[in-house]
Amino acid sequence: MRHTNLKRNSITIAISAVLGLMGNTAVFAQDGQDAAEKQIEKIRVIGSHLKGTAMETSAPVQTIDRADLEKVGSPNIVEMTQKLSISSGIQGNSNQYGSNGTEGTSNINLRGLGAGRTLVLINGKRHTFNPYSIVDQQMLYVNTQDIPSMAVKRIDVLKEGAAAIYGSDAVAGVVNFATRGDFEGLEVKADYKSLQDSDGDYGLGLIWGLGNDNTHWVTSVSYDKTSTILTRDKDWAVQDYASNPQGGWSSIGNPPSIFNAAWLSDKSAPKYFMDPGCELLGGTIAGLCRLQYTPFSALNDGDTHLKVFSELNHEFESDTYLHVEVLYSETEVPTTYGSPSYPPQKLVDFADRYVPTYHPAWQDLLVNNPEFSSAPHPSLDRVAYVGRTVGVEGPSSEGGLKYKTYRIAADLEGSFENGYNWETGFAYSNSKLDYASNPDTQIVTLKNALLGYGGDNCDRDAGVPGANGCLFFNPFSNGIETSASNGVTNPNFKPELANSQEVLDYVSGVRTSQKATELFVLDGLVSGDLGFELDGGIAEFAVGAQYRREVFSNEVNDLGNLAINPCPVLGETDCANPTGVFHFRSGELNQDSSQGISAVFAEVALPVSEDLHMQIALRYENYGGEVGDTIDPKISAQYTINDNFSLRGSASTTFRGPTLNQLEGSNTTLSYVGAPAAFKAVDTQGNGALAPESAVALNFGVIGEFFDDRLFTTIDFWSFDLSDPIIVENYNAVLSAAVAGNADYISQVQWTTPGDASTVERIQTNIINGADVRTSGVDMQLRLNVTDYWTLNVNGTYTSEYEVTGDALSDTFDAAGYLNTTNSNRPIPKFKATMVNSFDFDNHNVSLATYYVSDYKDERDSLFTTNSKGKVIDSQIQLDLSYNYRFNEALTNVNFTISNLTDEEPPFARLDLNYDPFTHNPLGRTFKVSVVHKFGE
Template sequence: MKSKFYKINTITMALAATIATAYPLHSFAQEEDTDAQAESDAERIIVTGTRLSNRSAADSPVPVDVISGDEFRQNSSTDVQDMLRTAVPSFDVNTQPISDAATVVRPANLRGLSPDNVLVLVNGKRRHRGSIISFLGGGISDGAQGVDISAIPSMALKRVEVLRDGASSQYGSDAIAGVLNFILRDNSEGFEVNARYGSTFEGDGDNYTISANAGFEAGENGFINVTAEIRDVEGTVRSVVRDDVAGMVAAGYISSDDFVGINTYTSEVPQYWGQPDVEDDVKLFINSGFEISDNAELYLFGNYGERQVTGGFFYRNPVTEGSQRGGVYAGPLVDPLTGLRDENGVHSVLVGALDGNTDSCIDGIPIGGNGNVFPDPTLLAQVQASANCFSFIETIPNGFVPRFGGTNEDMAFTVGVRGEIAVGTGLSYDVSAQRGSNRTDFFIKNTINASLGPDTPRDFVPGGQEQTETLLNVDFVYAVDAGLYSELSVAFGAEYRKEEFDLFAGDSASFALGPLASQGFSSSSNGFGGFPANTSASQDSKAIYVDLEADVTENLTLQTAIRAEDFSEFGNTTDFKLAGIFHVSDTVRLRAAYSTGFHAPTAGQANITNVTTQNVQGVLIDQGTLPLFSAAGQIAADFVESQGNGRPTLGPEDARNFSFGAAFDIGDTSWTVDYYNIELTDRVALGGNINFLDALNFAGGAGSDFASVSAALTALDANGTIDRGEFVGLDDLSQFRFFSNSFDTTTTGIDLVGNYSFDFMGGDSRLTLAANYNKTEVDSVGTVNPIDAGRVAAIEDLLPNLRGNLSWFHSHGDISTLVRANYYGGWDDTGNGVNGIGAEVLLDVQVSYQLNDETRLVAGIDNLLDAYPEENPGAGGSGQLYSEASPFGFNGATWYVQARYTF
């Protein structure tokens, strides 16, 4: 990996040097005012939600917010998703400290819906999905496979357009909650470099970002724009010493000096919980266009990026009753004198026989003494003296905390030609091809494969997964004189999309079923089991659409669209949209829209196999996600069907989206108010957990009562019911689930946006208000494979219903200031027992100074008043001081300084 980063950095530096020396760059600072005005004019014209080339945001039949690149970057965040959270009140993203793969690619929500209910575009072209399926998505995002927005460097953005309405009939699957369109910079001159450094008031979480953008001419009428970014973010620690650990310290079993050895991260607490580490985050984006004739343009854009993200897992307790890690330390109840099984005995540390002769070893080392945390010294010595008997209390006596993460690689390339068929015909075209991929290779350190006993490695490579997408698009727009106030815009086209999802096998130890597996020791790398084999799945879709838009009268604009799409795995769907805007007067506009939409399961969701460790009421258990069509999935389907509620299936979810609103001006202020209602049925989701042993007993037939999953798999293989080879790595599963169409929801909300520009104290000021009220209700939990009450609570209450921000921008001479108040309404985290969490207001401040024509200095503080979410009342149980679902994080106040140099 080091060599690849070295190569990337070398290429980036060489590219920057080439641009700086070989091309005559114009003075960016001298033309700053002109460029700013040009950009402002351009921002009035939108490209999202319309096929017209001259439609303004003010005249759009559906609400579209336009956020300039400079405005977008005005906060301490170094990640595009966190910037969106500040700029768009209905957009939510959380820190993911212990969320398995979701730590690497964080799931985000628009209007409280799943990440794969929002469509992401770059330059108007569909962006490929990330490789991560969020199995620990906080309830709202469980099972989602969204786009990796973090792969986009903020410096590359000219503006961001946010379409706040359903648009599946225009763009296809996923455009249910809305559309995010990231428009890349296209300047053909100038060079800009930014250096930013920041940290938290607590003194941790140091971060820096160095980014550069350069534009240069390519021929007489072409441009190439390049952005490069290097970023690093250190982790934070916001946890407390767990109660069980405090008891071990009080009893004298361990001391706080042992904490570093337990988790290899901090000397303050053994349980890691905080902002993950992001290292070697390198991004490169290129955007270009070349005029190849008087009426044709060739365009190309693409990116390459790579980063490493490392989070934490829960502490594996070796001795405390009720907290011991099952399959590693937790043994049966045993006689306190002999260490042999006794239902009325004491808890113990698990002992295994390396040669399989369990009669030669005791069943467990009894736990007693001060604090009930000391293994019996006599029997411990007996196990230590035996070459055949083994317990992990011998080799890892203080427990351990795995460190989990992954290296993510993202790349994409789009090439196309657009123009007019012939001058004067009014028929324009856009033909494009693109390919994108996102790959994550996982690692887990400081853990074990318990079934391998003393031969286990401590670090593993569990494998990886990759999402690859290929798209071909042909789009036409034809202007027709239909006798209306304006020409009728007839847009039509076709799309072919193929997506592939690949799993890559891990190292053999990460999924091995070792010699101690039959004696109660867990197999696979503890915390995140390895993938046992390379697997691949794919699906494709074909779509055609027609989109009509015209000014019917001087005051009335109507738009309608219809799209038919056929999926190779899930059948076909036809969706439509009808929208309009009516100009009541020069200052008042009314608009409304009704549309249908859909989200089709991804190839990854339909085919993923994953085993993860979850904290269920204080107990760590292994939960699996298996394909519905797999051998285990079919056993589950048979078991579910036997309950009399039908057989589970997997197909697209359907949406009905209705909105209406008003845009009006009052004096020097402008306002928009929009109401929306989104009904989703048959949502693609991970259903409720199924007890694996119960399903296997059902598969075994009447009278089956297997003692364990491993025993059941062995017996069912022996009698020909199953093929044991199809169940590799599943011996430790307690519960498992699968994707199916399950529950129904209704989401309603109101968006409010206001702007006011005025003169103040000799300078220019602007007030911007953006607020969102959003409420999702679960109409049905499903009957075939229903979701549980915990997930219902998360979907309905985990995010604040009310979000908003009020920003005041002011410039006077060389000094500019920003003051922003961010409001987060109350919310509940039922999963952590924290309900009725109160509202918070976070205050951000920034000041910038134009030092000279080329240099601007910036300093700011986000969360100036150092607000934190309410502490978890049960923090001592898991070490988790604050809820990871906090809508504004849990790092407290952060500061940053920045220098910007342009020429």
């Protein structure tokens, strides 16, 4: 058992108890009912396999009811999860700088530990991973956009590690979406959201249910559409070079920078000549002619979501219960907007990307710029340039994504004659992605076209450039009529030198792929009384087993398949750098992988006394093969001090096994590298020698209840010690180590001039078990019934530390309170909080929600030597105002919500879009109208 984890002896017993409420899952006696006569339903609570009451759990759980969400305007999944105080670094904004290939999806990132370290369940059962990973982390996650909001009854958030109960991935916690299985009647919903600089978003939905005492069948359908919001329509999203050099400015532009070959022998000569159209057409000269690519992108690409969910619940006469559910989700992002073209990896190239001196566009440039005469290479009779295929002329490049997800799950449960309970069930889900990346330039076809032999109809045997169906590609500004960047008409434009659509299509290509994941889960459980009684009641147990099978596949088209086309020349297989046919993106290899995971687990509830209840759990999980197995215990307790105070606590080990895309396969991330001031390809390879990562999780809470249950509050102190985290090496650190001459990393860097970071072409990073992480902080929750009409709810999280231990590539650092662009972490503001004031008057409700994110720093000190703008990302307070009116005997509800009431812009950050898409919302003030009507009771 290669990686058996007989976890640390640091597991300590933390003791807690809850009088009354646990979060929002309180069970109250009816008015006038004696406490001894309360009838408390036994329910399955998150964080345990045992059935108990919400009052009997020691786990820190935050429950978000459907009614609570309706009062604040029924925010969509992305908006809701981004506002959770416990979650940081959400991947949900549908633009390439906040998604990087995951447009149209969303996730939950508890504690900022990574979306793959939060286990997401639907009705207590696992769901398949999204087939496209968070590429810079190579982390698969559950796409919460698959879950139909019309079907959701409540969301339970378990804010502690739970691997002993649920298995792998429950490192930072668990989020369970419970559905409306007992709904009866027909309810329809329509909503419209008005957004600035957009056609608006809208949604339609219905839920229909019928049933009797024994059977319920409920089906919901919803359709949601978001509209495109272009970056150039927001003044704050596009800023000049002086204000934000990191605001989407690339040193590889079009118009290009022309390399002066005289510099090779005389370093006093200028290294580059600027194309005369550089600044005229919207570029900026800063060493090279820089292109701002972000005006061609979008803050929201626009997507559509169709979701269907149906469930059947039936009780047989033998007290056996059946639950069956079916889900279908379809997400489409018709257009992903990106840079007009991608830059080449090699800046100066006299071999594959050059202009012959006979090129008509070059000859035209020399007429008005005789100083350019020193640019051609003296012995090769060719001109090199630093530039991309398409730039200021535009238009945006376009790709697209389409997901289809299916799920079926079933449970059957009952009792043996001896009173023991049994459960068995399965869940199968799969998700498929058809992905067309934005077009990229092919190395060989561009070379052909630069030489005058471009086009599919070119007769190259005739040997005459620009004739016999052959076309020239012109990289210079004299072929650009009008700039899409600034709208300027080019006075130096020559129509005969313009690039035709035919030659533009010829030099580019598209890598398409079909990615898919599958998950099959089979489990069984037996629970019941242990047969002895303690002072607080009868001891209970649960034992069970689970088998999971995971599948990951990736099928690439021939043009992007490294097994077929590893070299620039189609069909050629012998080359020094087998990265494919494109001059920016690397190709990929097909992959079809699977793994089986088996587990056994046990849990015991010990009511030691009326005031002290304890739970102990243990899980063994086996991945087989090189990965190995793991053993994880958990102990928790609750202790009642008096009528006002109680304590709760837990200690556990948690773990997460490597996913199939981390064990094998390859991927390319488009990452901005500071030294060349350009995006470069970062190629990441799978690692079959990865071990599971593990963590010790501790939680200790104090619970208070006062004023006859009118005030309920909790304070929880938590910590996670994460060992051997599965991470991707930091590409900036790899480059720095290679520049410093570290032999372990030199081979991972391709560059034109070894040792010169500005000439880097590609960087290879490895997936590894990285340096240890320790994070800790405090959660606070308060609910106060101020009056019979006024309720106040507050939730807040303070992250006091997020220490990443130093390793061969970096020193120890604290990620809490930082933007974290230079490491594998997402932004982690130290404090996030929500406060909702809700006022109920007869059929009216008014709710004012306040969302607060503290300020945090940009850790890249080198950026701020002359320009301090963005060194601190400012704090933000967002106010949302909602009004609900119920009428028609409460069957109809109309909601009007103004989000971002004061129209706050997102705080400035030195990033591509001038804000942090993982933390803040770019939409500005929005207006939403929603109508819900239920037919009959």
